[in-house]
Amino acid sequence: MHEKCGVVGVSLADRAAARPLYYALYALQHRGQESAGIITHDGFQQHSHVEMGLVGDAFDPADIASLNGSNGIGHVRYPTAGSVDSSCAQPFSVSFKSGSLGLSHNGNLVNAGALRDELAGLGHAFTSDGDTEVIAHDLARNLLDSGLVEAVERTMGKIHGSYSLTVMHDDRVLGLRDPQGNRPLCLGELEDGYVLASESAAIDALDGELIRDVRPGELVVLDPDGSGYSTYRLTTLDHTAHCFFEHVYFARPDSTIDGKLVYEVRRELGRKLWAENGIDTDVVMPVPDSGRAFASGYAEAANENEGSVEFAEGLMKNRYVGRTFIMPTQDERERAVRLKLNPITSTVEDKTVTLIDDSIVRGTTSTQLVELLRDVGASEVHLRIGSPAITAPCYMGIDMATREELIAADRTVEEVRETIDADSLAYLSPGAIADALDTERDDLCMGCITGEYPYDIDGEPTDRPVRQPVIADD
Numbered sequence: 312m313h314e315k316c317g318v319v320g321v322s323l324a325d326r327a328a329a330r331p332l333y334y335a336l337y338a339l340q341h342r343g344q345e346s347a348g349i350i351t352h353d354g355f356q357q358h359s360h361v362e363m364g365l366v367g368d369a370f371d372p373a374d375i376a377s378l379n380g381s382n383g384i385g386h387v388r389y390p391t392a393g394s395v396d397s398s399c400a401q402p403f404s405v406s407f408k409s410g411s412l413g414l415s416h417n418g419n420l421v422n423a424g425a426l427r428d429e430l431a432g433l434g435h436a437f438t439s440d441g442d443t444e445v446i447a448h449d450l451a452r453n454l455l456d457s458g459l460v461e462a463v464e465r466t467m468g469k470i471h472g473s474y475s476l477t478v479m480h481d482d483r484v485l486g487l488r489d490p491q492g493n494r495p496l497c498l499g500e501l502e503d504g505y506v507l508a509s510e511s512a513a514i515d516a517l518d519g520e521l522i523r524d525v526r527p528g529e530l531v532v533l534d535p536d537g538s539g540y541s542t543y544r545l546t547t548l549d550h551t552a553h554c555f556f557e558h559v560y561f562a563r564p565d566s567t568i569d570g571k572l573v574y575e576v577r578r579e580l581g582r583k584l585w586a587e588n589g590i591d592t593d594v595v596m597p598v599p600d601s602g603r604a605f606a607s608g609y610a611e612a613a614n615e616n617e618g619s620v621e622f623a624e625g626l627m628k629n630r631y632v633g634r635t636f637i638m639p640t641q642d643e644r645e646r647a648v649r650l651k652l653n654p655i656t657s658t659v660e661d662k663t664v665t666l667i668d669d670s671i672v673r674g675t676t677s678t679q680l681v682e683l684l685r686d687v688g689a690s691e692v693h694l695r696i697g698s699p700a701i702t703a704p705c706y707m708g709i710d711m712a713t714r715e716e717l718i719a720a721d722r723t724v725e726e727v728r729e730t731i732d733a734d735s736l737a738y739l740s741p742g743a744i745a746d747a748l749d750t751e752r753d754d755l756c757m758g759c760i761t762g763e764y765p766y767d768i769d770g771e772p773t774d775r776p777v778r779q780p781v782i783a784d785d
């Protein structure tokens with residue numbers, strides 16, 4: 312599964328914004344490794360540095376020093392719409408008659424094509440094939456004859472899909488979350504200003520305090536002198552569509568998203584996994600690092616009930632091998648699993664093992680791990696998964712693979728078990744996810760497990776009434 316992107320924005324009293332933005336991007340690096348960028352504004356002009364690569368490689372001290380101004384936005388990107396090249400790296404910047412704009416986008420518009428066609432017909436020239444440029448052009452156009460809040464509201468009325476944005480209009484930093492709150496965005500306070508970020512871990516990295524999540528459909532405008540902020544609830548819908556996978560996989564465990572600490576949610580999901588599908592084995596072990604919090608909750612619940620389950624690390628991770636999903640071919644991905652994880656024989660040999668992971672996508676890793684554990688002497692290998700089976704793709708900014716590649720898309724649980732050769736396999740139920748998040752299923756996006764989406768996507772069913780924006784209103 313590919314991560315999406317991370318966004319940040321800061322407004323400070325009289326300190327350069329570049330270094331805090333740089334630190335915040337480091338804290339958000341897990342959300343995108345393809346490119347990193349910062350745009351600042353010094354009150355007169357915009358300064359920009361956007362590079363391909365990791366945050367640590369994209370900036371040197373001279374780059375940071377050249378980014379003048381106490382207001383700015385930043386972005387880390389994994390490509391979800393548009394090309395894998397610098398034309399789609401962000402923040403995206405555009406100059407127009409009434410000023411300059413910078414945009415950092417996390418999410419994916421599902422009507423970007425129609426909006427792009429309309430804007431192209433009105434004379435807008437595009438330099439990338441990404442959806443962020445479409446938002447930038449529409450907003451720039453609206454700013455020509457509207458104030459800031461009205462212009463944002465008009466753009467919001469046209470774009471359809473998932474988006475959390477940090478935006479710079481001249482030296483003013485804004486944060487905007489889509490009406491269903493699909494992607495996270497939170498607001499924090501610093502000693503000398505305010506910060507908007509995809510995850511609260513970025514606020515922690517700046518020694519700030521999390522104030523709250525930006526609400527679905529809400530615009531937050533930071534004062535350029537760092538003294539405060541204004542908020543505008545531009546849209547209110549009956550239901551949200553928070554991506555439950557943020558809590559299961561994407562977000563850092565030390566982040567608080569939509570009011571819940573991710574680590575505690577994962578532990579609770581582990582406890583529920585035991586309650587729904589617990590099995591008595593000698594040892595419970597996580598797939599590092601993704602299954603760790605789930606496994607600790609599962610083992611804790613097991614011990615409360617059975618009293619004697621050993622919770623142990625049975626697989627050691629080589630931290631210097633890249634994440635498996637950046638291997639372009641299936642063959643390379645398969646070899647990468649063996650490079651990445653090595654079993655600890657004494658934990659596994661002659662034991663019945665429950666292996667816990669957060670999800671199964673293609674099944675490659677699970678198959679390899681079951682085989683590895685059997686090779687070093689496990690007498691049984693049972694797999695327990697802290698989320699429901701992924702059966703459909705994501706159109707909201709996460710590259711989950713195509714339906715053909717998803718192991719559970721056209722297989723029953725028993726067929727998946729057979730394919731990966733585990734002694735047993737069980738997933739968590741969708742209801743348990745909603746319970747752990749203390750919310751209704753209708754307030755979560757579960758498109759990748761139900762095949763029904765909260766947005767109107769060509770060729771796919773929706774799980775709620777959706778109003779597609781009318782594109783041409785000029």
Ligand code: SF4
Pocket residue numbers: 493553554555556557704705706707708709756757758759760
């Ligand atoms: S389809 Fe799945 S991964 Fe995509 S936004 Fe919805 S819950 Fe998240």
